[in-house]
Amino acid sequence: MLNDGEIAELLQRAAADLHPAVDVLVSRAERRGRRRRRWRIAGIAGGNALAVIAVAALAYTASSHQPSVPARPVPGLAAGASSSSRPAPRPTPGPTPGTTPSPGKSAPSQHPMTQRQMLRLLRSLLPAGSSLSIVPPPYGATGRGSLEVDYNDGQGEADIMLDVTAFTTVSTTPTSSAVIPLTCPHPLWTNEGTRPAGALPISCQVRHVPGIGLERDAVMYADSFGFYGINIYLYRADHTEVFIQVGNGYFDPALPHVDRARPPGSMALWETVVQNPAWHA
Amino acid sequence: MTANPDDGQQDFRDFAMARASQLFRIAYLMSGDWHEAEDLVQSTLTKLFVAWGRVQRRGSVDTYARRVLVNTYLSQRRLRRSGELPVADIGDAGAPSAVDAALRMTLLAALRELPARSRAVVILRHIDDQSVDSVAQLLGTTPAAVKSLNARGLSRLRELLGADQSLFFS
Numbered sequence: 001m002l003n004d005g006e007i008a009e010l011l012q013r014a015a016a017d018l019h020p021a022v023d024v025l026v027s028r029a030e031r032r033g034r035r036r037r038r039w040r041i042a043g044i045a046g047g048n049a050l051a052v053i054a055v056a057a058l059a060y061t062a063s064s065h066q067p068s069v070p071a072r073p074v075p076g077l078a079a080g081a082s083s084s085s086r087p088a089p090r091p092t093p094g095p096t097p098g099t100t101p102s103p104g105k106s107a108p109s110q111h112p113m114t115q116r117q118m119l120r121l122l123r124s125l126l127p128a129g130s131s132l133s134i135v136p137p138p139y140g141a142t143g144r145g146s147l148e149v150d151y152n153d154g155q156g157e158a159d160i161m162l163d164v165t166a167f168t169t170v171s172t173t174p175t176s177s178a179v180i181p182l183t184c185p186h187p188l189w190t191n192e193g194t195r196p197a198g199a200l201p202i203s204c205q206v207r208h209v210p211g212i213g214l215e216r217d218a219v220m221y222a223d224s225f226g227f228y229g230i231n232i233y234l235y236r237a238d239h240t241e242v243f244i245q246v247g248n249g250y251f252d253p254a255l256p257h258v259d260r261a262r263p264p265g266s267m268a269l270w271e272t273v274v275q276n277p278a279w280h281a
Numbered sequence: 282m283t284a285n286p287d288d289g290q291q292d293f294r295d296f297a298m299a300r301a302s303q304l305f306r307i308a309y310l311m312s313g314d315w316h317e318a319e320d321l322v323q324s325t326l327t328k329l330f331v332a333w334g335r336v337q338r339r340g341s342v343d344t345y346a347r348r349v350l351v352n353t354y355l356s357q358r359r360l361r362r363s364g365e366l367p368v369a370d371i372g373d374a375g376a377p378s379a380v381d382a383a384l385r386m387t388l389l390a391a392l393r394e395l396p397a398r399s400r401a402v403v404i405l406r407h408i409d410d411q412s413v414d415s416v417a418q419l420l421g422t423t424p425a426a427v428k429s430l431n432a433r434g435l436s437r438l439r440e441l442l443g444a445d446q447s448l449f450f451s
Binding site (some may be wrong): 010 | 385
């Protein structure tokens with residue numbers, strides 16, 4: 001029989017050559033942490049288990065996906081929004097390294113999108129006459145696959161965060177060992193502060209988007225500043241996660257400034273944006 | 282929303298880069314799953330990032346990180362017990378090398394037989410070299426309970442691994 005010291009030695013040996021992609025883990029944690037800190041959103045909260053769906057199980061092939069999932073037309077969409085960069089609000093400590101796709105077998109093969117590519121695509125999907133300006137570091141998201149912009153549709157500025165990353169497995173239950181639970185909390189969230197008059201009601205639904213993947217569409221609770229947003233996660237069958245949050249205000253520079261009752265656009269518009277197949281990780 | 286998002290960002294990164302591998306080892310042996318371990322570490326570091334200023338001021342960063350990791354793991358275990366369903370495995374391209382792979386698989390299988398808390402205690406004690414008192418603090422229990430969980434865990438591992446000794450010392 002093994003003695004205690006030998007068992008300890010075996011444990012040490014078993015763990016010795018485990019080498020996770022530390023830079024990816026840290027960069028993702030920073031990005032998610034930054035998002036949480038700014039939005040005061042606890043992320044995807046637990047809820048009743050629905051069913052486990054591995055995206056790998058969805059009927060999908062790259063050959064059928066790309067040509068068959070064109071971007072849905074956006075009502076009122078014309079030449080697209082204009083965009084610009086604005087100077088950093090204060091000296092920056094340097095950009096946070098971007099993330100790279102996680103190593104799942106079916107991870108997309110393209111390079112993660114640059115901010116410039118993301119901005120260009122986002123701009124092309126938004127109504128003409130609106131404007132976009134990148135929120136620079138340290139407050140804005142940085143690196144490939146991550147973009148934060150101030151968006152103005154003519155009715156007030158709104159903060160938009162957009163992430164496009166690779167993932168391995170997603171499930172609609174918080175209880176599985178899968179990497180990402182995609183659920184709605186029951187009951188739904190509770191406002192921390194006062195929701196502006198005329199605000200969208202809190203809502204959440206997880207659904208299967210035929211030919212594309214799993215999507216969670218939510219209108220979040222208001223934080224203590226009355227700040228809330230439309231929040232969409234799309235987990236595509238090609239293992240690309242597209243995430244967007246569209247607020248009812250902007251950050252100035254770190255505190256939310258609510259300047260409108262509702263986020264710009266509609267849930268349908270932002271669903272169309274995230275479902276555009278041109279996003280890639 | 283009053284915290285400055287820039288507080289200690291570089292300090293956080295330095296800490297996370299230095300500790301993530303060890304946190305991952307703990308998470309991997311506890312969960313037995315590469316992706317779940319990544320998720321546990323990512324969740325832990327995300328929470329740490331959000332609370333960084335406060336945690337750092339208290340000088341308890343290591344303890345906080347381990348506590349979050351272990352509690353997140355144990356919470357998931359509790360949830361899984363009532364609702365676990367199979368999830369398709371879509372690959373382990375980032376999985377460890379073949380070195381000691383057989384040992385690791387055998388050990389993971391044995392660890393899986395231990396109750397979650399006992400498994401956590403054994404790993405924290407013998408992979409992370411945490412003291413009995415420290416593990417008790419992390420788990421919110423007494424040193425006596427930790428000693429008991431550790432003894433029972435090692436005893437069970439001894440039973441499970443006994444027949445495979447030759448594998449380990451070949």
